[in-house]
Amino acid sequence: MKKFIVxxxxxxxxxxxxxxxxxxxxxKLLPGSPFDEEKLAGLSEEARTEFYAKYGLDKxxxxxxxxxxxxxxxxxxxxxxxxxxxxVESLIKDRIGPSALLGLQAVILGMSIGLILGxxxxxxxxxxxxxxxxxxxxxxxxxxxxxxxxLLQYYIGLKWGILxxxxxxxxxSSVLPTIALAMMVIALIARFxxxxxxxxLQQDYILTAKSKGLSKxxxxxxxxxxxxxxxxxxxxxxxxxxxxTGSLVIENIFGIPGIGSLxxxxxxxxxxxxxxxxxxxxxxxxxxxxxVVDLLYGIIDPRIRLTESKG
Amino acid sequence: MKPLLEVKDLHVSFHTQAGVVKAVRGVNxxxxxxxxxxxxxxxxxxxxxTSKAIMKLLPEKIATYDSGQVLFDGQNLLEAPExxxxxxxxxxxxxxxxxxxxxxxxxxxxxxxxxxxxxxHQGLSKKEAQxxxxxxLELVGIPEPATRVxxxxxxxxxxxxxxxxxxxxxxxxxxxxIADEPTTALDVTIQAQILDxxxxxxxxxxxxxxxxxxxxxxxxxxxxxxAVMYAGKIVEEGTVNEVFxxxxxxxxxxxxxxxxxxDAEEELYSIPGSPPxxxxxxxxxxxxxxxxxxxxxxxxxxxxxFKVSDSHSAATWLLHPKAPDLSAVIxxxxxxxxxxxxxxxxxxxxxxxxIQVKDLQKHFHxxxxxxxxxxxxxxxxxxxxxxxxxxxxxxxxxxxTGRTIIRLYEPTGGEVYFDGEPIHGQLxxxxxxxxxxxxxxxxxxxxxxxxxxxxxLDSVAEGxxxxxxxxxxxxxxxxxxxxxxxxxxxxxxxNRYPHxxxxxxxxRVGIARAxxxxxxxxxxxxxxxxxxVSIQAQVVNLLKDLQYEKELTYLFIAHDISMVKYISDRxxxxxxxxxxxxxxxxxxxxxxxHPYTQALMSAVPVPDxxxxxxxxxxxxxxxxxxxxxxxxxxxxxxxxPYAMEKCKEIPLWKEAEKDHWVACHLID
Numbered sequence: 006m007k008k009f010i011v012x013x014x015x016x017x018x019x020x021x022x023x024x025x026x027x028x029x030x031x032x033k034l035l036p037g038s039p040f041d042e043e044k045l046a047g048l049s050e051e052a053r054t055e056f057y058a059k060y061g062l063d064k065x066x067x068x069x070x071x072x073x074x075x076x077x078x079x080x081x082x083x084x085x086x087x088x089x090x091x092x093v094e095s096l097i098k099d100r101i102g103p104s105a106l107l108g109l110q111a112v113i114l115g116m117s118i119g120l121i122l123g124x125x126x127x128x129x130x131x132x133x134x135x136x137x138x139x140x141x142x143x144x145x146x147x148x149x150x151x152x153x154x155x156l157l158q159y160y161i162g163l164k165w166g167i168l169x170x171x172x173x174x175x176x177x178s179s180v181l182p183t184i185a186l187a188m189m190v191i192a193l194i195a196r197f198x199x200x201x202x203x204x205x206l207q208q209d210y211i212l213t214a215k216s217k218g219l220s221k222x223x224x225x226x227x228x229x230x231x232x233x234x235x236x237x238x239x240x241x242x243x244x245x246x247x248x249x250t251g252s253l254v255i256e257n258i259f260g261i262p263g264i265g266s267l268x269x270x271x272x273x274x275x276x277x278x279x280x281x282x283x284x285x286x287x288x289x290x291x292x293x294x295x296x297v298v299d300l301l302y303g304i305i306d307p308r309i310r311l312t313e314s315k316g
Numbered sequence: 317m318k319p320l321l322e323v324k325d326l327h328v329s330f331h332t333q334a335g336v337v338k339a340v341r342g343v344n345x346x347x348x349x350x351x352x353x354x355x356x357x358x359x360x361x362x363x364x365x366t367s368k369a370i371m372k373l374l375p376e377k378i379a380t381y382d383s384g385q386v387l388f389d390g391q392n393l394l395e396a397p398e399x400x401x402x403x404x405x406x407x408x409x410x411x412x413x414x415x416x417x418x419x420x421x422x423x424x425x426x427x428x429x430x431x432x433x434x435x436x437h438q439g440l441s442k443k444e445a446q447x448x449x450x451x452x453l454e455l456v457g458i459p460e461p462a463t464r465v466x467x468x469x470x471x472x473x474x475x476x477x478x479x480x481x482x483x484x485x486x487x488x489x490x491x492x493x494i495a496d497e498p499t500t501a502l503d504v505t506i507q508a509q510i511l512d513x514x515x516x517x518x519x520x521x522x523x524x525x526x527x528x529x530x531x532x533x534x535x536x537x538x539x540x541x542x543a544v545m546y547a548g549k550i551v552e553e554g555t556v557n558e559v560f561x562x563x564x565x566x567x568x569x570x571x572x573x574x575x576x577x578x579d580a581e582e583e584l585y586s587i588p589g590s591p592p593x594x595x596x597x598x599x600x601x602x603x604x605x606x607x608x609x610x611x612x613x614x615x616x617x618x619x620x621x622f623k624v625s626d627s628h629s630a631a632t633w634l635l636h637p638k639a640p641d642l643s644a645v646i647x648x649x650x651x652x653x654x655x656x657x658x659x660x661x662x663x664x665x666x667x668x669x670x671i672q673v674k675d676l677q678k679h680f681h682x683x684x685x686x687x688x689x690x691x692x693x694x695x696x697x698x699x700x701x702x703x704x705x706x707x708x709x710x711x712x713x714x715x716x717t718g719r720t721i722i723r724l725y726e727p728t729g730g731e732v733y734f735d736g737e738p739i740h741g742q743l744x745x746x747x748x749x750x751x752x753x754x755x756x757x758x759x760x761x762x763x764x765x766x767x768x769x770x771x772x773l774d775s776v777a778e779g780x781x782x783x784x785x786x787x788x789x790x791x792x793x794x795x796x797x798x799x800x801x802x803x804x805x806x807x808x809x810x811n812r813y814p815h816x817x818x819x820x821x822x823x824r825v826g827i828a829r830a831x832x833x834x835x836x837x838x839x840x841x842x843x844x845x846x847x848x849v850s851i852q853a854q855v856v857n858l859l860k861d862l863q864y865e866k867e868l869t870y871l872f873i874a875h876d877i878s879m880v881k882y883i884s885d886r887x888x889x890x891x892x893x894x895x896x897x898x899x900x901x902x903x904x905x906x907x908x909x910h911p912y913t914q915a916l917m918s919a920v921p922v923p924d925x926x927x928x929x930x931x932x933x934x935x936x937x938x939x940x941x942x943x944x945x946x947x948x949x950x951x952x953x954x955x956x957p958y959a960m961e962k963c964k965e966i967p968l969w970k971e972a973e974k975d976h977w978v979a980c981h982l983i984d
Contacts, residue, residue: 208418216371217406217410218401218403219406
């Protein structure tokens with residue numbers, strides 16, 4: 006187990022170095038910058054040199070790369086080119102709150118409803134329940150979430166005035182975006198749960214369980230559910246990451262000051278340091294989630310559990 | 317005495333997309349307290365469906381119980397509410413399933429899986445149930461039950477898992493145990509252990525057993541009463557002696573005769589054709605079309621059960637008082653079969669080796685620097701025109717040996733010669749082509765080894781194309797048509813796809829494909845183990861015929877020892893990557909020298925109830941050691957009843973008698 010963790014951590018660090026380097030050089034290859042010639046047209050030659058020096062843009066690229074990597078190790082993601090004088094890490098810190106709250110709520114809501122719907126569909130296989138659930142699942146996947154968002158805003162926000170239409174003012178502001186985000190999670194989880202459960206219900210050990218005289222519910226919860234979880238956890242990993250780190254569209258529609266809208270803004274103005282910082286943050290989070298998912302596999306399925314002594 | 321279970325006129329159908337399959341069509345039988353009823357039949361005969369119907373475990377949505385009664389202790393279970401069934405299942409009737417690898421929940425400790433049942437039926441607390449689980453595991457022979465109770469199924473071997481499945485079944489002392497092919501997925505030495513365990517439990521607890529099986533040897537060993545099923549009906553029932561020694565139904569005759577008997581001089585009997593499709597059950601006797609003694613009435617009216625004695629009855633018109641006497645016909649047919657066999661069993665004129673294997677090794681590298689020495693120094697010759705049988709339990713390396721000879725696996729070491737020429741190491745294009753043409757392989761699974769998207773014509777012709785054996789497309793077609801006829805298939809079949817065939821027909825296609833390139837040697841890797849008994853005999857007879865006609869040499873790899881004995885001239889026995897004994901079939905059957913061979917031969921149940929009752933069986937203790945880490949010296953010493961100090965050294969491969977090779981320290 007120890008060896009496993011060490012190997013994984015080294016892998017994670019290597020992956021992050023590669024991602025950081027790749028984003029750095031890709032950014033340098035892109036044309037355009039916040040300090041384009043035309044944008045700096047009014048400045049004197051002197052001021053311009055000073056300006057470049059301040060942001061370290063006067064040095065050769067390889068030196069810039071070195072400085073960037075060195076700062077990264079220190080936990081310094083650099084200074085935003087656009088948000089004056091703000092460090093990228095503090096920008097992320099300020100913006101992560103709303104995104105994480107929305108994401109977490111959406112995952113929990115989506116996971117619970119999705120699991121329940123999926124189970125109902127599996128146990129009422131080929132009945133109206135099943136068809137209804139799968140209809141919902143298809144709608145959830147095929148209709149983009151900004152359409153749901155608009156509908157929710159119009160009916161619940163504007164017409165009925167039950168909840169705030171937009172902006173980040175109180176907790177109630179988070180309800181509509183959460184629901185909009187959860188739709189897709191519900192659909193995906195319901196579909197996977199249903200298919201996986203149907204598969205598990207065909208297994209011989211379910212027949213063994215029934216032949217013991219266990220009740221239907223005992224068979225469902227003690228024998229079917231856990232064995233169906235592996236694929237569900239697998240898709241839940243990436244879903245969690247994308248939701249926790251902010252949904253670009255939903256945050257924009259609801260005017261929420263989250264990571265997603267920060268990403269969009271920084272891309273619009275070519276704020277390199279912020280884009281790089283966010284990319285790195287996103288990747289690190291993703292890799293960590295994969296690690297958590299791998300460890301969860303071991304908890305759910307003893308066959309995947311790592312043993313130290315064997316061999 | 318009132319019977320424990322009485323099944324009356326049971327009808328079960330499956331409602332599938334293709335239509336209604338009448339899987340069970342009027343089955344009657346009784347089981348008394350403490351006795352064993354064996355239900356015998358081939359796949360699709362309805363034996364498994366019957367057993368699941370008793371516990372109402374068939375899939376609810378597609379299976380219907382059309383009529384009849386299942387009276388357990390006087391109560392009709394078919395009409396019992398689900399609540400009552402939950403009590404019956406596990407506490408009064410329990411079930412043991414075929415495949416121990418899939419019958420246990422992989423994510424639950426085995427202790428919990430055993431305890432679940434006692435908690436439900438005996439109301440024990442979690443702690444008491446755990447204690448009870450340990451006792452039951454001990455009872456079924458799991459070593460160190462107190463530690464193993466917290467382990468998961470994947471930490472157990474197949475035989476041990478089947479013990480756990482039995483532990484779950486007997487946890488609440490059920491009065492009836494239904495064992496559905498309980499040993500089919502196990503190796504023969506492990507099968508012997510499990511059968512002993514079932515008998516022991518029956519003796520201790522007085523449990524009645526319904527044993528569902530296709531293996532007549534197991535029936536002879538276990539059963540008090542036998543019911544033979546065919547196409548959803550019981551065609552014959554009686555005591556085990558009556559069914560084995562005085563069988564009345566032609567299907568039972570066929571089943572009994574299609575099991576090879578080493579001393580018999582006649583050709584292996586095979587029931588022609590294949591079982592009917594129960595989507596459209598035939599009007600008359602379902603067996604009529606395969607019955608060489610069928611009467612005109614068989615095609616029109618289903619025969620009733622005729623009573624032969626109080627306990628013995630059979631459903632065949634031959635028992636009608638007006639039926640013709642067949643004894644003369646039977647004698648003629650018997651003589652014909654002897655003649656066929658005599659013609660075939662010619663002496664091997666040429667005893668020069670066509671294949672020589674010297675110190676062959678195949679090691680697989682596994683993750684974590686582990687090594688599996690699947691084949692570890694095996695040497696033998698195969699003579700021109702002979703059949704060499706290779707037997708051993710799963711994991712012994714017999715299949716790997718075959719595949720390494722033909723270089724499906726690249727050998728790790730050793731030498732292989734074909735016709736005196738080396739076929740190991742670097743070969744030039746010509747040598748390689750020759751080897752790949754002259755040595756062919758037949759695979760175990762006729763379903764998986766044919767490309768489902770290719771017509772039979774193209775599958776069979778593949779080798780012809782590669783080796784450019786056809787002069788024109790018409791020639792190619794002719795060759796394939798001819799081959800299909802040779803293997804007993806209709807030549808029109810060449811335009812069909814594999815899914816349109818039955819298992820036996822597919823295996824014939826596989827044989828045709830191997831024959832297409834005019835090979836000299838055929839390596840047959842478990843060619844009949846996926847087939848039903850009556851179909852096995854057909855394929856074995858075909859192989860024998862082809863050997864005679866085309867002067868083929870066979871390496872016949874199988875775990876079914878009685879069939880290997882029947883087809884082989886010499887037999888090699890493998891254990892954990894080593895060859896432990898190699899001798900002519902007669903010698904190895906009558907005087908096996910290696911203790912492992914002795915145990916292996918003795919573990920095979922023979923389809924003769926009297927003999928089964930009398931003979932002493934050598935039951936090996938324990939499981940096969942981990943092949944990743946085999947014992948040093950003689951690899952069998954950890955399970956050998958005669959193991960001694962000297963066995964820590966590797967025994968030499970020596971010729972104990974003429975042509976009888978063995979590696980054992982007892983023979984010096």
